Amino acid sequence: MPAGHEQNLHQDGLRKPWATIGVFLLPSLAIYAAFTAYPAVRTIWNSFHRVLPRSDEPVGLANYAELMRDEIFWRSVRNTITWACTSPLVEVSVALLLALALYAKVPGARFFRVAWFTPVLMSYVVVGILWLWIYNFDWGPVNVALRALGLGSWAKPWLGDPNTALPALIFVTSWMWVGFNMVVLLAALHSLPREVLEAAELDNCGWGGKLVFVILPLIRATLLNLVVLSFIGKMKIFDLVWITTKGNPLWATETVSTYVYKRAFEWTTFDLGYPSTIAALWFVIVLGSVLTLTWLFRLRQKLEY
Amino acid sequence: MTMAALKRAALLLLLSLYTAFAAGPFVWAAMLSLRTTTEIHRNHFAPPNPAHWDKFAEAWFTSNYGVYFTNSTQVVVSAVVILTLVGSMAAHCLARYRFRFNRVIYFVLFSTIIFPPQITIISLFQILVQYGLYNSKLGLTLVYVAIQLPLTIYLLESFFARIPSDLFDAARIDGYSDWEIFWRVSLPIALPAVATTVILNFILLWNEFLYAVVLITEEANRTLPLGIQRFIGDTQEDVGMIATGLMIAIIPVVVVYAFFSERLIQGMTAGAVK
Numbered sequence: 254m255p256a257g258h259e260q261n262l263h264q265d266g267l268r269k270p271w272a273t274i275g276v277f278l279l280p281s282l283a284i285y286a287a288f289t290a291y292p293a294v295r296t297i298w299n300s301f302h303r304v305l306p307r308s309d310e311p312v313g314l315a316n317y318a319e320l321m322r323d324e325i326f327w328r329s330v331r332n333t334i335t336w337a338c339t340s341p342l343v344e345v346s347v348a349l350l351l352a353l354a355l356y357a358k359v360p361g362a363r364f365f366r367v368a369w370f371t372p373v374l375m376s377y378v379v380v381g382i383l384w385l386w387i388y389n390f391d392w393g394p395v396n397v398a399l400r401a402l403g404l405g406s407w408a409k410p411w412l413g414d415p416n417t418a419l420p421a422l423i424f425v426t427s428w429m430w431v432g433f434n435m436v437v438l439l440a441a442l443h444s445l446p447r448e449v450l451e452a453a454e455l456d457n458c459g460w461g462g463k464l465v466f467v468i469l470p471l472i473r474a475t476l477l478n479l480v481v482l483s484f485i486g487k488m489k490i491f492d493l494v495w496i497t498t499k500g501n502p503l504w505a506t507e508t509v510s511t512y513v514y515k516r517a518f519e520w521t522t523f524d525l526g527y528p529s530t531i532a533a534l535w536f537v538i539v540l541g542s543v544l545t546l547t548w549l550f551r552l553r554q555k556l557e558y
Numbered sequence: 559m560t561m562a563a564l565k566r567a568a569l570l571l572l573l574s575l576y577t578a579f580a581a582g583p584f585v586w587a588a589m590l591s592l593r594t595t596t597e598i599h600r601n602h603f604a605p606p607n608p609a610h611w612d613k614f615a616e617a618w619f620t621s622n623y624g625v626y627f628t629n630s631t632q633v634v635v636s637a638v639v640i641l642t643l644v645g646s647m648a649a650h651c652l653a654r655y656r657f658r659f660n661r662v663i664y665f666v667l668f669s670t671i672i673f674p675p676q677i678t679i680i681s682l683f684q685i686l687v688q689y690g691l692y693n694s695k696l697g698l699t700l701v702y703v704a705i706q707l708p709l710t711i712y713l714l715e716s717f718f719a720r721i722p723s724d725l726f727d728a729a730r731i732d733g734y735s736d737w738e739i740f741w742r743v744s745l746p747i748a749l750p751a752v753a754t755t756v757i758l759n760f761i762l763l764w765n766e767f768l769y770a771v772v773l774i775t776e777e778a779n780r781t782l783p784l785g786i787q788r789f790i791g792d793t794q795e796d797v798g799m800i801a802t803g804l805m806i807a808i809i810p811v812v813v814v815y816a817f818f819s820e821r822l823i824q825g826m827t828a829g830a831v832k
Contacts, residue, residue, distance in 0.1 A: 293673070
């Protein structure tokens with residue numbers, strides 16, 4: 254928080270014009286209450302009911318009990334967590350290498366930066382269709398390139414094979430987000446204090462040493478933020494799967510989000526209670542894991558300093 | 559010396575390869591969008607020669623992309639306008655006034671950033687059905703305002719808080735009311751930050767899919783991402799026309815990016831660097 258912040262609050266606060274405060278905050282709070290807080294509470298209420306179009310019927314913990322035995326759900330949890338744990342590491346480490354390359358004053362750095370950022374501007378719908386084509390068995394660039402290199406036996410329908418479908422989609426999200434992470438890291442690198450880096454050079458510290466002992470500790474907070482941000486994004490993933498595989502083949506790419514959608518709006522059970530149960534449990538898992546992650550990172554920081 | 563030059567050349571080559579990998583799919587889609595499906599099936603990687611610009615007119619008029627585009631524009635523009643006004647009012651208030659629960663309100667609004675959308679989406683469906691807002695652009699607009707509000711307030715609050723308080727004291731001595739201070743002092747100074755949130759919200763909502771797919775089913779109200787999804791469902795094989803549709807969805811974003819890339823990158827990175 255900037256230094257002037259507290260002081261500003263203090264000076265204006267002497268008057269406490271509640272009416273004014275109300276006018277400024279009311280629209281936001283009303284929207285928040287109607288479209289975020291109330292629906293969230295209602296979802297949790299739903300999770301203890303059977304919710305049919307015309308009637309609600311309390312069922313206690315029955316939905317939760319069923320969820321524990323639901324193998325498709327646990328499969329989707331496994332897929333989503335695999336995604337959320339691998340993607341951030343790939344994205345952030347590749348991004349770090351690229352950011353360091355640009356930081357080393359390569360000609361055309363500005364151009365590279367702008368070009369690498371573009372994938373993140375496209376919607377998952379657009380990206381999904383593009384990669385459906387890229388992975389196409391007959392004419393997709395991946396298989397065309399493999400055949401051209403004489404590796405035709407490696408060519409396969411990447412999204413149709415249960416063993417490769419999930420890794421192939423994880424690869425797509427990494428392709429999309431590396432540029433974003435790179436730009437953030439580059440900004441962090443550029444904000445490093447010159448003196449420290451120069452001091453390291455005077456001490457005859459090589460590039461590797463400078464990276465490990467000086468740069469990485471200094472941008473550590475940014476690195477961890479990016480990991481958490483990417484983790485949260487992958488725990489929510491829906492669009493890309495929905496456009497490309499819809500969870501197929503054989504639940505290999507089913508994520509929690511797509512499963513909730515299917516149970517709520519595609520399966521002909523017409524019950525909104527059970528999918529709400531998935532949503533409620535997932536909400537707790539996401540919140541819990543984000544809090545644990547940030548807590549772990551804090552703890553390590555304390556131990557080290 | 560030559561060793562250093564060699565290293566530099568290798569590095570440049572590597573970076574260029576990565577650039578081709580990052581931007582290649584986009585360039586490929588642009589090429590496909592100007593070719594007919596018959597041409598494409600002859601060779602998937604040939605340049606568009608001749609370029610079929612008329613495919614854009616065909617997509618716009620006969621494949622209904624004109625309707626999707628108009629819907630997207632209506633929903634996104636009105637959501638962004640409401641967001642900017644409502645969000646900056648709240649951000650100004652939270653940054654400027656000291657009152658009980660200030661930080662609590664800030665934290666409550668902000669923490670929704672990490673909510674998975676499922677926690678609200680099923681009930682939002684029920685609620686919008688109840689109030690006759692299901693399958694309407696108005697309903698989708700309001701939901702869009704709600705989902706982008708936390709990020710908007712977060713970005714603007716941190717900017718508003720940095721405006722020196724002397725300015726406000728001076729304005730107050732000049733007899734400005736609270737509203738005038740917001741409208742004629744805070745907002746004009748914060749214009750760069752406001753612009754950043756406008757661009758960011760525009761792009762994120764333009765690309766939004768999950769809420770749209772749940773809350774809109776009628777053809778006449780479909781936004782672009784939904785239109786594209788319907789189109790691939792109907793015409794799996796018509797690669798050429800699908801590519802044209804993709805470009806119609808991408809072009810506005812690319813135009814915005816071309817003009818405001820620095821500002822946008824700033825906005826998207828601001829949250830992550832802190």
